[in-house]
Amino acid sequence: MSDLVDRVEELADFFTEQVEEADDLGRLPDRTAKTLRELGIVRALQPKDFGGDERHPREFFEAVLAIGSRSPSAGWVSAVVGVHAFELAQATRKLQEEIWGGDPDTWVASPYAPIGRARRTDGGWIFSGRWPFSSGTDHCQWVVLGGMLTDDDGTVLPDGLRHFVIPRSDYTIVEDSWNVVGLKGTGSKDVIVNEAFIPDHRIINPADLGTGEAARQAGRGDVPLYRMPFHSMFSGAITAGTLGAVEAGMAAWVAYTRNRVSARGVKAATDPRQLHALGEAASDVEASRMQFLHDMDRLYEAAASGKPIPLELRAEVRRNQVRISHRAGAALDRLVAHAGGNSMRVDNPIQRFWLDAHVALGHGANVAEPIYEAYGTLTFGGKPDPKVRM
Template identity: 55%
Template sequence: MHEVRERILARADEIAAEAEANDELGRLTDTTAEVLRSSGVIRMLQPVEHGGYEADPVEFFRTVRDIGVRSASAGWVAGVVGVHAFEIAQMDALVQKEIWSEDPDTWIASPYAPIGRAVPVEGGYQFSGRWPFSSGTDHCQWIVLGGMIVGDDGKPLPNGVRHFVLPRSDYEIQHDSWDVVGLRGTGSKDVLIEGAFVPAHRVLDPVAMEDGGLADQVGRGDSPLYRMPFHPMFTAGITTATVAMAQGALAAFVDAMRGRVTARGVKTANDPHQLAVLGRAIADIEASEVQLFADIERMWEQAQRGERFTPEQRLLVRRNQVRITRRAIDAVDELFLHAGGAVLRRGNPMQRFWRDIRAAANHASNVADPIYQAYGLNMFDKPTPPSVLY
């Protein structure tokens, strides 16, 4: 077991104890952030020369799972923010130095939706936009944002999607933008940029990371971690956090069953129907977790062999990921429906996990139909929409 994971498990009770406070605050509490920061989870995919671990990604995602079982919002932020170091490690060495030279524990936010518009200027781009859903952003000092390069007419250029990296001084967090019913503690607020200059060395074409080949180009070919495909790595953070919520909801349901008596005077622990519901849910949630980590392990073995990732291989992982989350969400829905009226009370942890996993279902990475359709098209040798692979 990785030392970071050991530290997380040693402080698991603290993570769980802060879950409700995260929701009330609308972001991770300083205590939760301190636990994550001091454990090193956000540095697990960070280069060794910048204070990171360059850890086995399977261990990283298992650590995210262990966090999310206790606090959905903390697991979500750990998964999302933790993957950003994986991308920055494949960018210009100057960017890495700017971010980590003074503080290796510097966190990096996102989102990647190509909302921004970048006007080419001497030495870089003039960049503007407003992005929703910047998870964990209050605790981050840098950000990676999706945008499109535009021509003289202001229209996006073909193949002009890029990732732009900016320091905290160049963007504003819209603190009144996060009022939601689920994943409240993630603090996934809007960020605003009005005409910030982004030098060219802080701009990356994300397509270059997709097959694992960028590692060779930037001098990281000797590290199998950076041969992993970017898109399935980022979405694995979302999938892992979602499965963790299901595990948390399951644990809360079991705890409630131990002492609950139905209106008919039957102990739920002896009720055949309740036990059948529980058995189905356990099987589905455990199946989701097995498939999730099997895919990560398979990709990791391939990266260690130095092999590139084909579109078909990446699409297979994405097909599995959306099915994994759907299976886990459905299991939690059934548990929630059979948990009794007490589950509606705000102090009941199960209602929080149910709200959180329902919010997770709306993340773009968990939207299933486009992935299934693309997989079907690929089976019949038809063009795959690029949007599902990049």
């Protein structure tokens, strides 16, 4: 266990206690964001020369799981905001100076959905759009947004997908745009950019993240952390956020079932059906955690070798990530099916964490079918759809 996880464990009661407040606010409370900053979870993947720790990805994800198993919303924000440091370490030096030069605890939000459109102008691009699902955005000072380069007529350019990195002064957070049944405390609100000027040095080509070219250009091509596949890392953040919510739900189920007595006077903790459901679910959830962390070890070992990371390994890891999320989610569903009607009362944490897990499962990175198809195609010697990100 790493020192980062040790510090999370010391704060376990804090993260558990603030869950309801976060949901009521529709974002993380200021005190929770402050605690996460002091903890250093978002600096875990940040370069050492900008105040970060450059930790092994396993350490980062173990800490995310430890947070998420107490507070799924705090775990989700830690994962998503934290993984952005991994990408920005591969951006231009000038951009890194702008973001972290004055404060290494600066947070950066997203999302990557290529909704925005950018047209060329002198020295950069004029960029506009509206994006949903900007997790943790109230506590961030920058945002990285997906978009497409266009010509002057608005026609999208070939290979025009880009990430645009924008300071807080150039975008608007839409209040009351995060009205959901789960992961309420993530504050994943809409953001709007209206005709903002984006200089060239604040634009990242995600294709270069996938090939390792971005890391080489940033002078970090020999650092194993920044040789990790971008899509395995970002999607891994979603897997960890989902799995943390499932673990929170399972812990709530155990706590509730321990003292639950049926209308017929039967103690649930002695009911064979309850015991069977728990044994099966606990095994599936633990298997999911072990597989997820093992895959991070495998990828890091491949990255540290200095050799290109095979597409076959990346496809295997993405196959596993989506399966992990859905296997764990199904395990929690089976427990909830045995929890009785009172588990759905709003003051029962089982329903809260169950809904958190299902909202997490709705993220695009958890859509399984294209990943399975790509893995199968590759297994049988074909070429996977290049739109499937691995």
